[in-house]
Amino acid sequence: MPATIRDVARASGVHISTVSRTFSAPHLVNPETRVRVLACAEELGYRPNRAARALITGRTHNIGLIIADIANPFFPPLIKAAEGQARHRDYHVFVADTNEDPAAEEELVHALAKQVDGVLLCSPRMSNALIEQVSREVPVVVINRQVTGLPCVMMDVGQGARAAIEHLLGLGHRQLALLGGPRGSWTNQQMRRAAGAAARSGGAELTVLGPNPPTETGGSALATQVRDSGVTAVLAYNDLMAIGLIEGLDHLGIRVPQDVSVVGVDDIALSRLTRPKLTTVATPTAAAGRTAVDMLLQHDSELRPRGGGRAAAVGDRRTTAQVMLQTELVIRDSTGPLPGRSRPGSVPDGPGPHRLADPGSPTVTTGGVVAS
Amino acid sequence: MPATIRDVARASGVHISTVSRTFSAPHLVNPETRVRVLACAEELGYRPNRAARALITGRTHNIGLIIADIANPFFPPLIKAAEGQARHRDYHVFVADTNEDPAAEEELVHALAKQVDGVLLCSPRMSNALIEQVSREVPVVVINRQVTGLPCVMMDVGQGARAAIEHLLGLGHRQLALLGGPRGSWTNQQMRRAAGAAARSGGAELTVLGPNPPTETGGSALATQVRDSGVTAVLAYNDLMAIGLIEGLDHLGIRVPQDVSVVGVDDIALSRLTRPKLTTVATPTAAAGRTAVDMLLQHDSELRPRGGGRAAAVGDRRTTAQVMLQTELVIRDSTGPLPGRSRPGSVPDGPGPHRLADPGSPTVTTGGVVAS
DNA sequence: GTGAAAGCGCTAACAA
DNA sequence: TTGTTAGCGCTTTCAC
Numbered sequence A, B: 001m002p003a004t005i006r007d008v009a010r011a012s013g014v015h016i017s018t019v020s021r022t023f024s025a026p027h028l029v030n031p032e033t034r035v036r037v038l039a040c041a042e043e044l045g046y047r048p049n050r051a052a053r054a055l056i057t058g059r060t061h062n063i064g065l066i067i068a069d070i071a072n073p074f075f076p077p078l079i080k081a082a083e084g085q086a087r088h089r090d091y092h093v094f095v096a097d098t099n100e101d102p103a104a105e106e107e108l109v110h111a112l113a114k115q116v117d118g119v120l121l122c123s124p125r126m127s128n129a130l131i132e133q134v135s136r137e138v139p140v141v142v143i144n145r146q147v148t149g150l151p152c153v154m155m156d157v158g159q160g161a162r163a164a165i166e167h168l169l170g171l172g173h174r175q176l177a178l179l180g181g182p183r184g185s186w187t188n189q190q191m192r193r194a195a196g197a198a199a200r201s202g203g204a205e206l207t208v209l210g211p212n213p214p215t216e217t218g219g220s221a222l223a224t225q226v227r228d229s230g231v232t233a234v235l236a237y238n239d240l241m242a243i244g245l246i247e248g249l250d251h252l253g254i255r256v257p258q259d260v261s262v263v264g265v266d267d268i269a270l271s272r273l274t275r276p277k278l279t280t281v282a283t284p285t286a287a288a289g290r291t292a293v294d295m296l297l298q299h300d301s302e303l304r305p306r307g308g309g310r311a312a313a314v315g316d317r318r319t320t321a322q323v324m325l326q327t328e329l330v331i332r333d334s335t336g337p338l339p340g341r342s343r344p345g346s347v348p349d350g351p352g353p354h355r356l357a358d359p360g361s362p363t364v365t366t367g368g369v370v371a372s
Numbered sequence C: 001g002t003g004a005a006a007g008c009g010c011t012a013a014c015a016a
Numbered sequence D: 001t002t003g004t005t006a007g008c009g010c011t012t013t014c015a016c
Helices: A005-012 A016-024 A031-044 A050-057 A075-088 A102-113 A128-137 A157-170 A186-201 A216-220 A223-229 A239-251 A285-297 B005-012 B016-024 B031-044 B050-057 B075-088 B102-113 B128-137 B157-170 B186-201 B216-220 B223-229 B239-251 B285-297
Strands: A062-067 A092-097 A118-122 A140-143 A152-155 A175-179 A205-209 A233-236 A261-266 A279-282 A319-325 A328-331 A363-369 B062-067 B092-097 B119-122 B140-143 B152-155 B175-179 B205-209 B233-236 B261-266 B279-282 B319-325 B328-331 B363-369
Touching (some): A005 A016, A005 A031, A016 A031, A050 B050, A062 A075, A062 A285, A075 A092, A075 A118, A075 A285, A075 B092, A092 A102, A092 B075, A092 B092, A102 A118, A102 A128, A102 B092, A118 A128, A128 A140, A152 A285, A157 A233, A157 A261, A157 A279, A157 A328, A175 A186, A216 A239, A223 A239, A233 A239, A239 A261, A285 A319, B005 B016, B005 B031, B016 B031, B062 B075, B062 B102, B062 B285, B075 B092, B075 B119, B075 B285, B092 B102, B102 B119, B102 B128, B119 B128, B128 B140, B140 B285, B152 B285, B157 B175, B157 B186, B157 B233, B157 B261, B157 B279, B157 B328, B175 B186, B175 B223, B175 B239, B186 B205, B205 B223, B216 B239, B233 B239, B239 B261, B285 B319
Parallel strands (some): A118 A140, A140 A152, A152 A319, A175 A205, A175 A233, A261 A279, B062 B092, B062 B119, B119 B140, B140 B152, B152 B319, B175 B205, B175 B233, B233 B261, B261 B279
Antiparallel strands (some): A279 A328, A319 A363, B279 B328
16 A cells, blocks of 8 residues: 555656655755655655665664563653654664563564664663674663673662662661562672672671562562561662562551661652652663663764675674763652661651762763774 | 575575575475574574565564653553563564654654554544544554544543542532643543533532643642632542642642542552552553554454555455443542541541452443445 | 575666 | 666565
8 A cells, every 4th residue: 555666756757766866865866856756755645665775774763672671660761761862863762671581582682683773772681691692683782781892881779779778877777688689680789799898898787688570569578578587777679679668568567767767779750759758779761761872873874884784793893882870869758767766756858858979960981992 | 794594595505495485484395404494594693684574575573552651650551461462473562652742653653654564553642634644554553542443442531530520429529620631632532521521410510620741740730720729629630640639739738638539540550559549540551452452463464465465554454343441440548528528537548449340341342344 | 395586665886 | 867777685476
């Protein structure tokens, strides 16, 4: 049903290549011819077939965005930011959800590979080896993970975890727990390492519970374990788990922050809506989305070589940047002093959240050189 | 860099057509040849180029899912369900976000059109005329809207709104408000009509406020208007707005449900986490996603005719089903009796939510015949 | 069971 | 400025 370039050529009495030029290099065609062709195209409802075009140019003007779980409110802001940035550069974003499943992840990335000019791998759960293999098939930017030799956009959750632990230490807590996230999560490793170190140097004990599904349910399921462990403060892998935990504790009659303090990570919109409002490590998700798109499209024209060639391997790129984005601790109402120390009743709704780091996102860039 | 069919043919010493068959019609090729080809393909990391394949077969095995706002928690369950169902049928789903922008919507659907076998238009904001035009270019299933002549999956928010209003009437409320959603929303119309009728026949007054952005902010911005209007109960376009409104009222010192009752729509996960827990009209979003995929893929083999032909126009399909999915009112803690009537202090956490309709989702199907 | 050849819709040299 | 030609990677007749 859809009109092809040939239909338009026939209708406007020119050769198909002229029609082609009208769309892909308008300045090379006589204005009069152009309007005629355009008119016919309009009338026939002709639209260039992007897939066919891609077959030749090697450029689809699409980018793929692979997400572990669309239902996790952490991701939508990142998706939106990536889409906005891509749109500016005349690209479309196709989002695919892997359901936290490494196998689905691999399959989807392969399915997408040929239909996009590059892929953003967001919080990948697959192995580094697999990621490297994939990157040989299609240009990749990794988000929320460090893979040597590949462009990466990371958020400094290590620093965030440290700040959170220090905040809890400052409130007098010495028995701490960390609710781990999913297996294979880089963020998880970073948090664990940093939180462990911070607790140790503060003379506190840190119990690690996990791995767990990074969801509200994952958090609430841990409530009894948290109670039985005797800790007075908890750092959760993300806000969803923190909120779930608070719910779970509530059912057990344990109050937050009076009995137990809870800190999340991500600062999702929801964390401001729950009671108590959640103390959390804010991650610059929108900035991450934008940055990743920029990095992917940086070498725009080099992504694929001109005629006859093949897609450029990532190794062809001369430099591979790795960017670390700052996080910041946002103190709200889910953390309070160690029980039995000072008791001002409840935490005041106060002068608003304190932000320990600069707002905005001053980023630290580490340039690296890749052997070619 | 990626290996092509020719590389594999060369490596395994057969003609490219044999390689092609090995992948698309394995039974037509000698087992021994097959294993040899497969081995070479494996070694070279060959994967058939889906775009090139699509050019011939007319089938991409992708479906597009166009969403008004990925950040709206209403959509993720629908997306997930659609993806799951698609995966069963060996299809991939590409999600695109339009930011509630009709123009972006149109552009995206066209960008997707040629790269997918069909498009799910979810809560479209564009005009019916445009939708019909789009449906001439690519098979379409519309979700959350009724367009005559096109397959549609709807949720009976009219019935839901009626149930909500009747619930409020039963609690003694007579001054009601409806917080309208975005302009161009079909759901919005349905709710307005049904809520208006229900209020009228109950002898109540219904003030309509809107249109508004269907977000938390959109809801909280209406708090003063709600206060000044003197209503005692509110039905919001969706849960997000309801939650925002509750926050906004809270800032004004107005308590829910003691001073004002609030009902949402959608039953997003969040509505169980806020305090008070939200009374809301549950919509069967997952079922909608599954159903839409089924309807799109129903005529699977007819979607595009075999060799030489063009994509089948929607009109070619013999029947166009329109499905209406049931909704149900879930009563939680954000609704209570008219102030100054009975005062049991606060609403009991009670015996859990009451569900007024059957759970599950018995669906009403309306079959229609389309002129061809 | 396999090869040869045509062609999907389009772009990119090269001529004219 | 326009037409001609070749071909992107693949599938699909049709012979053999």
